[in-house]
Amino acid sequence: MSKFRTPISKVRGFGSAKSGAVHWWHQKMTAIANLFLVLWFAFSIMSLGGADYATFIWWVRDPLVTVLLVLMIASLFYHFRLGLQVVIEDYVHNEGTKAVSLIALNLVTAGLALLGILSVLKVSFGG
């Protein structure tokens, strides 16, 4: 029966190759976003040298700062996930350990990103 099957029917169901460059593309998009956002953040923190708690709160509450911080944390942790994913795939050779590591990476980066974003929003919206 199988010899009547066409090559395309054998390949169907094994997934499309159309997403082959998506990981690379997302890594580059977040890299460009991080380039600007991290430099902005680094120089902002520099200009806040010696600032107290109230000043930091005042800074985060600026709507533009809030938006840029949320964007930075989202882009940063997505880039973190994509990069560490490749490191795990390259160096963890045991399939079980690799699967567990990749699942843990996804959960940890998603959780940390959410924690950071919610903290920024809480400060921003807080009375």
Add this chain to the structure above:
Amino acid sequence: MASTHRPLSPHLQIWRWGLHMGLSISHRVTGSGNAVGALILVWGFCALATGPEAFAFFMDVMTSLLGRIVLFGVTLSVMLHLCTGVRHLIMDSGRGLDIETNRKLGYAAIIVAIVLTLGLWGGTYWFAGAL
């Protein structure tokens, strides 16, 4: 595994260390190391959202000697990764792939990263009134 005596391709210990391989490896090492910075970032915002005491504790840890050493390492790691990352973006566009331009881009990445790191630290101390 059919045969265990197949010829192996030369690995790290065979090659003479060079700028290009060093930067490639350092890009991966600094990228992984930046995870430490990401954790500190989230801790900082968590502390800020929690309240003045939590934030004071965070600042105490970060301004301690060990905290400053870790933060300096994180700054250098982030700036190196950022600069070697820009070099990768340039290479992705198909530019700077000949050996001489690539070498210059590599040295430029290292120099800019060090200047940015020292500038950011000097600037922070200056804004804090310590310089």
